[in-house]
Amino acid sequence: MDNPFRYRVFYTVRQKVVTSAVVLALLAWGTLTAVRHLTTPEDRSCAPGVARPAGSDECVGVATAGDGYDFGQARLTAVTAAIGRENAALREGHYATVALLLPLTSTSPGLREKVAHELQGAFVQQYRANRQNNESPKIRVVLANTGKDNVHWRTAVEQLKGMTGAPHRLRAVSGIATSSAAVRSAVGELTGAGIAVVGTTITADDIANGPGGLRFPGLARVSPTNGDEARALAHFGRVDAAKALLVHDTRTGDHYTETLRAAFSDLLARSPYEPQLFTSAEDPNAEGTTANTFRQITHLVCDTRADTVYFAGRHTQLRQFINALGARGCKDRSFTVLTGDEASYLGADPQLDRSALDAGLTVRYAALAHPDAWRARPGYRPPATGGSAAAYGEFTRLLAEVSAAPAGPIGPVSLADGQAIIAYDGMATAVRAVREATPVGGRVPPLADVPRQWPQVKGSLKVAGASGWICLDNYGNPYDKAVPVVQLTRTTPRFVAMAWPEGRPPAADCLPPRRP
Structure with missing residues (x-):
């Protein structure tokens, strides 16, 4: 026998009209949703200035807010947060920005460690500079990610080129950590736009200036060439x-x-x-x-x-x-x-x-730097020139200070690979140029005047780095820079001796000789 309830509810004229209306409404909603999905661009943003390029899950670009964004890299969270706190304490209009250009999302275990240590060293110098005799301008740091193998270098560089005006007032770029074709192109683009660049760990001889010409006008380096x-x-x-x-x-x-x-x-x-x-x-x-x-x-x-x-x-x-x-x-x-x-x-x-x-x-x-190179101890006395135990001691004192609250923490610290030390010196060199280029009574230096400072970074105006003296020649290359010879061991790499490109430490005046 047929179900009378089924007949009355589902086969009445009224029910047919209602059912049809519901079906049409669902079809209309589905169509509208599909059209909206197809016509609305996918939100690929990660943070202000940072996004995922098409076909990639990497967040690349410049974290323009400077608020501690870590690019999705947990190992960087502590140090980027410390940088964010330091930036937040700066007064608007009273700072210049220095960008750190690095492959922050590299998948190479070794490079990931290197990048983390570089950020730590650079932050130590930012912290120092912003408390140094009330000097100005203060230094704001932003992070620029070029992605794995620096594939997305152009994205970051184009953003940096557009940040020289307010509110960022970008005046220098440091980091520049690998001697690759992509990095060479990035340096060329930045210096071609009149932006001062400080290479930390680039050592290739052909990513440098010399008597043959200024291929990268405005480039300075704190590491010796190959x-x-x-x-x-x-x-x-x-x-x-x-x-x-x-x-x-x-x-x-x-x-x-x-x-x-x-x-x-x-x-x-x-x-x-x-x-x-x-x-x-x-x-x-x-x-x-x-x-x-x-x-x-x-x-x-x-x-x-x-x-x-x-x-x-x-x-x-x-x-x-x-x-x-x-x-x-x-x-x-x-x-x-x-x-x-x-x-x-x-x-x-x-x-x-x-x-x-x-x-x-x-x-x-x-090596580019080593924690034992300038540390006096029984059986070893550092060279009298070319660097100093005092400069290295200042670095380690500041490192201990920023490793704890309120400035820190900054994450696990290791100095054995020298990366934090050399990044500290790279930032110090950038800060020197920014401040020397600032007119008396001015807040921020003219962009073009910052890279013009490199020929004067020598003699009594040298940067007394934690890795050794940085005395630049007229082409922005460090003269007779200390080279620690380090030996791999089963545990921590061991400092063996100091070596020098010229065969001996530089003279006390640290003035590069005239080159042919």
């Missing part, structure tokens, strides 16, 4: 070229490896051995197949009479090479590997076979 590092290592080691060989990367477009290879090649002009070659992946942080290549190269190294190997390559490949040498067949022979500052990444690399360092293998590198 050429200077190589000369410092040569003076330190007195290596017999007849018993040395070169292992180098053949990948093109990497200014760090190319200029380091050229510098080492000059040192080994009398070596009887042709270089051993490898080619890293397009992404130098990728493992690729180079581990297999190094296993073969190790056999060839054992076939020579060499006892010293110069290595020109990035840290991932250096680690693979060290691991291969640790498993070499000729363990009855000892070898020393000499390389550039990229080795500083390996101190915290979990994939490094540390037992290799106990098997007759010594790995030493030219």
